[in-house]
Amino acid sequence: MxxxxxxxxxxxxxxxxxxxxxxxxxxxxxxxxxxxxxxxxxxxxxxxxxxxxxxxxxxxxxxxxxxxxxxxxxxxxxxxxxxxxxxxxxxxxxxxxxxxxxxxxxxxxxxxxxxxxxxxxxxxxxxxxxxxxxxxxxxxxxxxxxxxxxxxxxxxxxxxxxxxxxxxxxxxxxxxxxxxxxxxxxxLDAANRERERLARGIHDSVLQVLALVQRRGTELGGEAAELGRLAGEQQAALRTLVGSGPAVPPDGDVDLRTVLGRYASGTVSLATPAHPVAVPATVADELTLAVGAALANVAQHCATGTRAWVLVEKEDSSVLVTIRDDGPGIPPGRLDEAAAAGRLGVAQSIKGRIRDLGGSVAYASTPGQGTEVELRVPA
Amino acid sequence: MTRVMVVDDHPMWREGVARELAEEGYEVVATVGEGGQAVRVAAAARPDVVVLDLQLPDLSGVEVIHGLLAAYPTTRILVLSASGEQQDVLDAVKAGATGYLLKSAARSEFLDAVRRTADGDTVFTPGLAGLVLGEYRRLAAAPAPADEPPRLTDRETEVLRLVAKGLSYKQIAERLVVSHRTVQNHVQNTLHKLQLHNRVELVRYAIEQGLDDRE
The missing domain is CATH 1.20.58 (Methane Monooxygenase Hydroxylase; Chain G, domain 1)
Structure with missing residues (x-):
């Protein structure tokens, strides 16, 4: 040519x-x-x-x-x-x-x-x-x-x-x-993809090393265990950053996986679908705050090191977010008592937020299997 | 003695895992750093379990899994991933891996996962359960599916949701008042149906491509 x-x-x-x-x-x-x-x-x-x-x-x-x-x-x-x-x-x-x-x-x-x-x-x-x-x-x-x-x-x-x-x-x-x-x-798109691919490789090797430090540190104990714990926290943070991929939902919507990703840590594990869970930005904000409140509640009422799991599910006409901890659980009637006494911490910040979105909140506690909070909002 | 092959491009990690496995009484039959090499030695090494890192320099996770299962069909693959890239993990189990663990898992968790994989159990993390649940919903909601998409029974959905919420099989068995084995079977079924659907899709795709080529 x-x-x-x-x-x-x-x-x-x-x-x-x-x-x-x-x-x-x-x-x-x-x-x-x-x-x-x-x-x-x-x-x-x-x-x-x-x-x-x-x-x-x-x-x-x-x-x-x-x-x-x-x-x-x-x-x-x-x-x-x-x-x-x-x-x-x-x-x-x-x-x-x-x-x-x-x-x-x-x-x-x-x-x-x-x-x-x-x-x-x-x-x-x-x-x-x-x-x-x-x-x-x-x-x-x-x-x-x-x-x-x-x-x-x-x-x-x-x-x-x-x-x-x-x-x-x-x-x-x-x-x-x-x-x-x-x-x-x-x-430009091809170049970006290539950069993303390279970044993924780099992230992966960093994560490898962090995992190794965490593992060996924990085994060695003492100060090394503390280093291992720190490495573990960084791992969780980096993993959420790269794990959810580049998929972007349509205009105005937010991928719930990304916004809830901030809560993933050594003690909080996040389970989501592999594809974006798109919700309007306002819904995402309220859900994020509600999940934050539920997790803060776990940190406040349960022993340090209590683990928590957050499950995000997209159903036909609603989004379901479940937060479970492996703490001692809430004794029956405790929430109603708190509401009656005017101490509405959990009830207000979680139930209020979700109800404003037209959703519902359900609490469940199984002896020996911690507490579950189920947030369901129409989407 | 259970024969294990370790595939990981990170030398320190590879040696560390091999040492732990050997200490635990496993026979480490091969340690390799590349996917292509893993596929080549699999037939001769005849591993019962392959501990596979998803991020290899030469082949994708799915390619390695297909290669390994073609070379030595009875092997069971436990995927270890540092980054937990969601689509990669989901593709890996759809391609035929039966277990998945993050590299941040503790030594005891890892050894337990290898033991269960060797026993033929499926090893799910809460994260993987969430991915599999999402995949079933995606397949059910897909516009005009070419054939009947795989479906979960109510009980399977219930079990998967409990796994995703971090309950152990033992806790699930207690809560549902069923045996540990039953829980295990439910989890296994969810994965098998997905893998079967994936194989059917692959064959369909191959046939369509073949027909197109002939035109």
């Missing part, structure tokens, strides 16, 4: 121009048909009726040739573009001589009529606005010359040509830019 850039089209963008070239081919055929109909209606009044059909023939041949030529990316270059302009201009410039004064009095401007716009459009597609306007000006001048030989100049066609060149050139440039932007975004 050649490195020479043709107008705005850089390697890889030709694909995107294809629909525009196809549209131009349709335009050429339509304009040619219209020109042929005009000639068929009026050729008896022309000075040289036979020659007018010869011009239509040349136009038909050139239409076929250019449709074929512009289909090949390597042919969409100056030689074909210039030839296109020259052949079209020639068909336009010979028109006055063929039509003669009679023909012009019938109100017929020239033989090709709208067909003269095709090279302007071709230039615009291949090179954007500026090229389109240059071709339009050249073709406009030819139009003025052919016209002025009889009844003075009209600026209508040149102005239309320039506008067409501008508009199509603009669209061509836009589509090429859109393509380039898409390509850049794709490249």
């Amino acid at each position: 050649t490195a020479v850039a043709r107008g705005p089209a850089r390697p890889g963008t030709e694909e995107f121009e294809v629909p525009l070239w196809r549209a131009l081919a349709v335009f050429r055929i339509a304009a040619l048909s219209y020109a042929a109909v005009r000639v068929a209606q009026n050729f008896r009044h022309y000075d040289h009726p036979v020659l007018s059909w010869v011009v239509i023939g040349v136009m038909a041949g050139w239409t076929a040739l250019t449709i074929y030529g512009y289909r090949q990316p390597r042919w969409r270059r100056w030689p074909l573009l210039i030839a296109d302009l020259a052949v079209t201009a020639a068909c336009l410039l010979v028109s006055p001589a063929i039509l003669g004064p009679n023909g012009l009095q019938l109100g017929i401007a020239n033989i090709p009529v709208a067909w003269i716009a095709s090279p302007v459009l071709a230039w615009a597609i291949s090179g954007g606005r500026r090229r389109g306007v240059i071709a339009a000006i050249i073709m406009g001048i030819c139009d003025l010359i052919s016209f002025s030989s009889y009844n003075g100049a009209s600026l209508d066609s040149p102005v239309l040509l320039i506008l067409a060149g501008l508009a199509v050139g603009h669209v061509a440039r836009l589509s090429v830019e859109a393509q380039e932007r898409l390509q850049r975004a794709t490249e």
